Amino acid sequence: MTKTVEENVELAGKITTPTYNSNLAKRNVADLQGVVQLLKEKKMLVRVKSPVDIKHEMAGIATRFDGGKAVLFEKLKNTDVSLLTGLYWNREVLAEIFNVKEKDLPFLTADSIEKWSKNPIEPIVVENGPANEVIIKNKENLLKDIPIPTHGLQDGGPYLDSCVLIAKDPETGVRNASIQRLMVTGPNRMTMLMDMGRHLRDYYERAEKMNKPLEITINNGVGLPVHFASTTPSSAAPIDADELGVASQLLGEPLRLLRSQTVNVEGVADAQYVIEAEILPHIRENEGPAAEVTGYYAAADDRWVVNVKAVTRRKQPIFHTIMPGKEVYNAVGLMAEASVYQKVSSMVPDVIDVYLSYGGCGFYHANVQIKKSSEGVQKNAIMATFAAFPPLRRVTIVDEDVNIYDPEDIEWALATRHDPERDMILIPDARGHELNPITNDGIGTKIGIDATAPYPRPWEFQRLDMKEVMLENYDIEE
CATH class of the missing domain: 3.40.1670.10 (UbiD C-terminal domain-like)
Structure with a gap:
């Protein structure tokens, strides 16, 4: 990774940084539909055509492909919606989407963070977009038609684990984007985890002191730029900055946000689903066990409660879920690597x-x-x-x-x-x-x-080296 991609700076006498132009919007890979089409064309997609249960069976199949191609389940039982997983578990796949070499992915993310910090591109708010082609309100079971899977055999219930949660600072109105795990506990109710030290928890605790719920949108199936922006470490994105601007940098144009129906927080216009909700003050209910980043189950405990108020979606959505394991490591690691590199190399x-x-x-x-x-x-x-x-x-x-x-x-x-x-x-x-x-x-x-x-x-620490050759220049039979 280097500090500035466009300057082609040589660092420490070893690397020369390339310049990137991976405009996702113009290349039609800014949303999951475009990504799926690209992966089909590049033969980087496993397509499961048999009917599959979203409780345990889907995850059991998907884990057999961990680290390889992304997996599209085309026939989930009891729904017409397809499901995509494995999008983040192979950096080669991510590099293909961003149109860069695999080894250069961190350069791209580091460059986006630096550009955003110096000259942010603000998202724009629109009234209509793909994510509100269908609007569902005043329904007894708002979550019924979303194919939310159960991964681990001991998970406490179905989990949303890849959604980008957007909230606003209750005092300043600055947006925050993050990824949280949310367990479905009722027709319009979920429980969730909020890590210590994160901006969302700070927002919530201040809203709770005011005896107010914290309004949120839960955005499923967002494009890669939004997902990466939401994993920008707090050390690179101060609490008074809207890190969704990082998504604009990666997109090559302002991110479009969608005005909500029932809350004063925007959703992502190109998402597959937008769940409009609020985190309730002074209420805690059971959440867990849950498969986590560590490869262990996180223990059940009384945690924060989410009340769902409305759901909007595309006419033909693709539900997105992340499998525990390499997919989580890449989803978090790429942005963390970029942020760590920037800060450490500056010192x-x-x-x-x-x-x-x-x-x-x-x-x-x-x-x-x-x-x-x-x-x-x-x-x-x-x-x-x-x-x-x-x-x-x-x-x-x-x-x-x-x-x-x-x-x-x-x-x-x-x-x-x-x-x-x-x-x-x-x-x-x-x-x-x-x-x-x-x-x-x-x-x-x-x-x-x-x-x-x-x-x-010293000479005794000089590593053995060999002449570099190109095998295609030789007549070799294997």
Whole structure:
């Protein structure tokens, strides 16, 4: 990742940053319909044509393709709506949609965050769009016709897990976008989790003190730009900024928002479904268990209650869900990597790249690549990385000749360049992420690992290298 994509800046003598023009709106991949069509054309889509139950069976099939092609279920039982999953679990698929090389995805997201922070493109509000072709109000069961699946065998109920939730600051009116898990508990009722330290929870707690519900829209099946914008870390998007502007940058034009029917919060005009709702004050009801980012079930507890007031949708929607696992790691990790890189490289220019690994749930472990200009910068990079993304539990720093995307290469660096006695930093009792069961409600020990060679690099740390050749230039029979 680099600071500015358009400037073609060479960083640390190693990388030259490309320039991007991935205008999704003009390429007709700004919504799920366009994405599905592109993936069909590129042979990057699995199509399940057999009737499938949304309770457990869909997830059981989808997990067999984890990390590969996206999966479209064309015949769900008891509904005419199709369902898409796996959109985020393969970076090759995401790169195809954005029309960039896979290795350049973080450059694209980093560039969008930087441009947005300097010159935001405000979303525009419209009265009509695809997401309100059908309007459903004053109905006893507003959620009945939405095919909301149950993934894990021990999940507490059907879950919305990929929706972008939009709320407004109860005092300033600034919009916030985030992804929350919501469990269906009744015809027009859900319970939800709100993580500590996030802007949505801050909004809610201030509204609750006023004895007011917090109005929201729950947007299912949004395009990739909106989804990525909603995962922008708070360190890159202050509470007084509308991070939906990041979606405008990725789109290449202002994001269109849709005026709601029953709440004073907009929905996403190109979404598949918009659920208009409110989070009720002073009421808590059971939520969970729930399959979570960690690969464990989050325990059930009394949590926040959502009252559904209306639903609008497309005439022929595609329901979108995210499977626990690699899909969550990429959905969160790409924007987090971009944000971490920007912040850390601004403090430690030696930093070349950042990767939040799958083994670390895309949330808890960061591999950081540097080109050392002096001894000690690796320790600065460790501390800066923890500061840039508080959920992290482990940061591993390696040299520029180590592939941070390859667990085997990271292990090689640990085996040959890391001395546990002097190359570890322990930070006890630090705030992390409360969904990680090894922490005590989010409090735990963080570890920084220096797996870099000494500077200047002695001969005994010179890595074996070979001549680069192009096999197609040779007559080879296999």
